[in-house]
Amino acid sequence: MNTKRLWRLASLLTVMAMFVAACGAPAATPTAVPATEAPKPTEAPPTTAPETVGGFQIPATEAGKFNVAMVLIGPHDDGGWSQAHYEGLLEVEKNVPDTHVAYIEFVPEGADSEQVFRSLARKGFDLIIGTSFGYMDPMEVVAGEFPDSMFIHLTGFKTNGTNYGNLFGAMEVIKYIAGMLAGSRAKTDGNPKLGYMATFPIPEELRLGNAIALGMKRTCPECTMDVRWINTWHDPVIEKEGAASLFDAGAQVVFTGADTPAAGDVAQEKGKWGINYDHVGACKVERCLTTPYWTWGPVYSRIAAETKAGTYVPGYEYFDADAGGMGLYGFMEGQTPQPGVEGLPAADVQLVKDTLAAALAGKFTRFDVFKGPIFDNKGNQILADGVSLEQLDLDGFAAFGSPCKVCMYWWADGITAELPTP
Template identity: 30%
Template sequence: MNSRKTVVTTLGGMIAASVLAAAPAAPTQVGFVYVSPVGDAGWTYQHDIGRKEMEKAMGGQVTTKFVENVPEGADAERVVRGLVTGGAKIVFTTSFGYMNPTEKVARAFPDRFFFHATGYKTGPNMGIYNARFYEGRFLNGVIAGKMTKSNIAGYVAAFPIPEVMQGINAFTQGMRSVNPKAEVRVIWVNSWFDPGKEREAALTLISQGADMITHHTDSTAIVQAAEEKHKENKNVYAFSYHSDMSKYGPTAQLTGTTHHWGAFYTRTVKEVLAGTWKGTNVWGGFKEGMIQLAPLNKAIPADVKALVQKEEKAMAAGKFHPFAGPVVAQDGKIKVPKGKTMTDAELGAMDYYVQGVASTLPKK
């Protein structure tokens, strides 16, 4: 009788062990922190598309969770910490102002992994990533320079950080590469997402003579404002940012600089799960597929389209750089001499306007 119990017990244990061994591992939780609502266009929308692409590519290996409309600062730290204590092994924080809160939480949880977009601080378990938005901005500027009638472009900007300065200056460089008379006027709204302020700024720039407008903010307000004015026979055109916003400006949007994060998110999560991640400092452009131009409006002349396509291919091949010298600051100082190209370190420290920007930079 005892021997039978032993056999039964042993067999039961073997079956249980077999079941446990066959049971799939629980999916890894991946968290995302967004600075604005997801919506259907814009910076956060593009990151959310990337999240979904990564989740699909990973099959059942991961589950994802996001928190949207999170203010930069102390509240961001609370949200990041909450994702980790709620089970997230990997967290992506997607706005510049999340950098210090992300770093603080990363130090507190050394067994978790954190990735911050657009910042510069890293750690043993914290990587950074960004896209070379300025490449697309230069090409947008080329189109603006060729098509403007007033020689004035308007730029609605969020905060005067290097990433935004790169975009303003690249757009200006592109515009003046084909039209030395062109100038760019900038209005700062001090917010990543405030459709009301963005719209007001766009209309102000248009009233000042801008017939080409663009933005480094998150909403569709600028493209919508341009569409409204275009319909009033003012021939105002716009360049979207983050997403293709042509459904909000089917006539006015000429193209835009769009961002693509899915491949990066998928690759990074795979590396973490495989135990092969050794640090991330990614800055990708046309070559890496992290930025693309939105479809070109049929209003763009054929020769301009050909020029833009030629310069895009040259950028992707590393044969052309938007900040190849000479690069001259607004005050006349030479930042990059002829024959040289601006380094990534110099790009990351950009805190000035180039010649061609007609506005005054806010004081720190």
């Protein structure tokens, strides 16, 4: 036989053997999994994988979850503004079932933030929260591109009424009460001078500064308040320099509108008093008199739950103290006043407590803080007796195109600084 015929014969024998095996062999039975080898649970893969865009790590979404992303101007553990928001975000994951949360920190305002918001929307995040004033316009642009995602912006004044809303709270109420405390402390120390370290010349900062001054006058009619503009939300070095400048100029108590606990830290060095901002844990030194702070958990949890259910309608949401979103450190339930409260006139401390209780009960609001008669620091009457500002006035500069009537471009009586250029 030649080679080709031998190959054909071998092939035929192989096929016959396979046929016999198939017909005569019993059917195979499945092999049982041993009792000691339980099947390993498999996790649902993420809808998307993390990626880097423009130097920022864009987090992944999770399949089957309601995905919430937060964008922070500073570090999530800054002891101030960003940390308060971050902790509120964690509460969302605890309080809203089947929710996944993620965050990106150190995102500058402007073009970088627009890129980050767009990347998060492309990833499929259902709710995106931007926590700085300068995110307003970039977020508005991206919201128009991604109608299936909800965008919430903090501290601004824009909304499209469909998937882009504005959110903030009436911290002016708590700052007003803190102003009472600061005025009492300065009066008691025999140095009736306060200082306010402001960030940027926007309505929010003038509103809060005016609230402090109005509260200050309740306990210390002779007190005055200077202002320093530091043009940053988060810069520990610049914030310390700003606080030191106010103390060196004679201030007995200094407030901050920025993110870090610099006012209290510098006060500790100078033997004066500082009032920090944003976070419940910001008063870490004895010379921190108090801290007006945010508790974003209840607010964010409600918004996330409503967005998930499809019932949230974005707009201009501006909550008062009775919403559970803010507090005054040392005066809330379970807290002990800071050492600087000791020795203050009992009537002043009681005024602080009574006004705070009324605010938390919804009986004292932002419209009570800004109720006439109110005069500016030039002697002009801003509001007649019994007349209150409207919400547009609290939020607006005419220079920004706001339809406000009175607006917020004025300094209250007792403030010694000139108005900034908006």
